[in-house]
Amino acid sequence: MRILVIGSGGREHALAWKLAQSPRVQTVDVAPGNGGTANHPNMRNVPLTDIDQLIDYARTEKIAYTIVGPEAPLAAGIVDAFRAAGLKIFGPTQAAAQLESSKDYAKAFMVRHNIPTAAYQTFTDPALAKAYILEQGAPIVVKADGLAAGKGVIVAETTDQALDAIDQMLGDGSLGAAAARVVIEECLIGEEASFIVLCDGNSVLALATSQDHKRLLDQDQGPNTGGMGAYSPAPVVTPALHNRIMREVIDPTIAGMNQDGITFTGFLYAGLMIGDGPDATRTIKVLEYNCRMGDPETQPIVMRIKSDLADVFELAVEGKLDQANIDWDRRTALGVVMAAHNYPGTPRTGDAITRLATDTEDCVVFHAGTTLQDQVLKTAGGRVLCVTVLADSVRRAQVAAYNAISQTHFDGQQYRRDIGWRAIP
Ligand code: AMP
Ligand code: GLY
Numbered sequence: 001m002r003i004l005v006i007g008s009g010g011r012e013h014a015l016a017w018k019l020a021q022s023p024r025v026q027t028v029d030v031a032p033g034n035g036g037t038a039n040h041p042n043m044r045n046v047p048l049t050d051i052d053q054l055i056d057y058a059r060t061e062k063i064a065y066t067i068v069g070p071e072a073p074l075a076a077g078i079v080d081a082f083r084a085a086g087l088k089i090f091g092p093t094q095a096a097a098q099l100e101s102s103k104d105y106a107k108a109f110m111v112r113h114n115i116p117t118a119a120y121q122t123f124t125d126p127a128l129a130k131a132y133i134l135e136q137g138a139p140i141v142v143k144a145d146g147l148a149a150g151k152g153v154i155v156a157e158t159t160d161q162a163l164d165a166i167d168q169m170l171g172d173g174s175l176g177a178a179a180a181r182v183v184i185e186e187c188l189i190g191e192e193a194s195f196i197v198l199c200d201g202n203s204v205l206a207l208a209t210s211q212d213h214k215r216l217l218d219q220d221q222g223p224n225t226g227g228m229g230a231y232s233p234a235p236v237v238t239p240a241l242h243n244r245i246m247r248e249v250i251d252p253t254i255a256g257m258n259q260d261g262i263t264f265t266g267f268l269y270a271g272l273m274i275g276d277g278p279d280a281t282r283t284i285k286v287l288e289y290n291c292r293m294g295d296p297e298t299q300p301i302v303m304r305i306k307s308d309l310a311d312v313f314e315l316a317v318e319g320k321l322d323q324a325n326i327d328w329d330r331r332t333a334l335g336v337v338m339a340a341h342n343y344p345g346t347p348r349t350g351d352a353i354t355r356l357a358t359d360t361e362d363c364v365v366f367h368a369g370t371t372l373q374d375q376v377l378k379t380a381g382g383r384v385l386c387v388t389v390l391a392d393s394v395r396r397a398q399v400a401a402y403n404a405i406s407q408t409h410f411d412g413q414q415y416r417r418d419i420g421w422r423a424i425p
Pocket of ligand 1 (some may be wrong): 118141143154155185186187188189192214224271287288
């Protein structure tokens with residue numbers, strides 16, 4: 001069978017890489033794909049992003065089912081459109097994707113359904129927003145309501161920073177319409193984890209846990225990015241916490257959506273802040289929902305999947321997730337993102353990737369912002385590569401990942417040196 005993966009990032013390369021290993025899969029079509037998917041013998045880049053054209057393509061090319069990587073097509077209603085055309089697709093409807101596409105919607109949803117999250121208020125008026133900040137004091141978090149590729153959140157240490165963020169967002173800053181409304185919320189402390197499940201409308205299948213590194217620089221300094229590296233599993237999520245997260249966050253989210261008249265299908269990603277203390281009592285709060293897999297979390301998660309992912313997704317698309325099961329490699333997978341010069345601002349593109357670590361069974365370089373031009377790989381986006389390895393411990397995985405990075409080069413490259421630090425004693 002042929003499977004269509006929508007997107008062009010490291011997440012999509014990783015999904016396509018795993019799907020292409022299935023003996024049942026001839027080709028994974030990736031739309032629009034990147035330099036990595038262009039180079040794989042069983043992948044084909046499809047230069048389309050328009051939903052109607054993708055529907056025509058899936059139909060004429062007899063695609064068995066489609067998997068959606070990024071949030072933008074979900075928010076634009078790609079799942080509704082494919083289903084209306086009688087095509088199989090895995091993802092949330094446009095209505096369900098509001099959990100990610102509007103922070104205000106997600107916050108109101110969580111309050112309505114008693115799902116634990118930071119206290120908040122939503123504003124469109126800058127004067128009222130500023131008055132609220134001054135009343136609450138710092139630290140405080142300012143978030144653009146709409147989609148902002150991981151860059152719409154300011155964790156302000158001082159009220160001045162928070163007031164500046166209001167001027168940026170509710171003024172005419174670079175985020176545009178995404179920041180016409182802002183959510184201002186309580187600053188939570190603790191350790192973050194990414195908890196991702198598959199939902200078919202009836203059943204839920206949890207994926208392995210992971211932890212992202214959102215800040216640009218070592219020791220979690222610098223601006224928020226789309227994610228600079230991740231590893232799986234996240235030891236902070238013990239089996240006891242896993243059960244609590246299912247009971248206190250995932251199940252009530254699916255049930256709450258149902259109560260609101262929305263059947264949730266697709267990936268549900270809860271970004272969590274886990275407070276200190278013993279597992280039975282530590283606080284678990286939802287920082288955000290995403291309605292897709294994480295990037296770069298997908299890269300290490302997928303490296304640990306031992307089962308046939310094409311079978312799992314097929315069952316998910318058909319509403320038979322209760323029959324699906326995933327065997328996990330017990331080792332740790334760890335991925336380090338190599339980003340372009342000036343990321344997360346406007347990244348420089350067009351730098352040649354002059355050296356690239358060779359893929360092995362335990363080390364894969366997933367591509368994101370790359371393009372293949374006349375057989376030369378060049379940078380084409382902010383996050384360029386994600387060097388992902390499997391090893392017996394986080395420490396060993398870290399060493400192996402940075403060893404592979406030392407064999408990889410493009411001008412302007414920047415990457416964190418400490419991915420995985422929280423899990424290294
Ligand atoms: P989000 O896009 O909502 O996940 O936010 C991006 C990052 O900002 C998160 O991964 C956290 O590191 C940080 N963040 C978001 N909300 C809060 C909060 N209420 N308290 C502390 N940090 C936060
Ligand atoms: N890595 C965070 C995200 O995908 O939203």
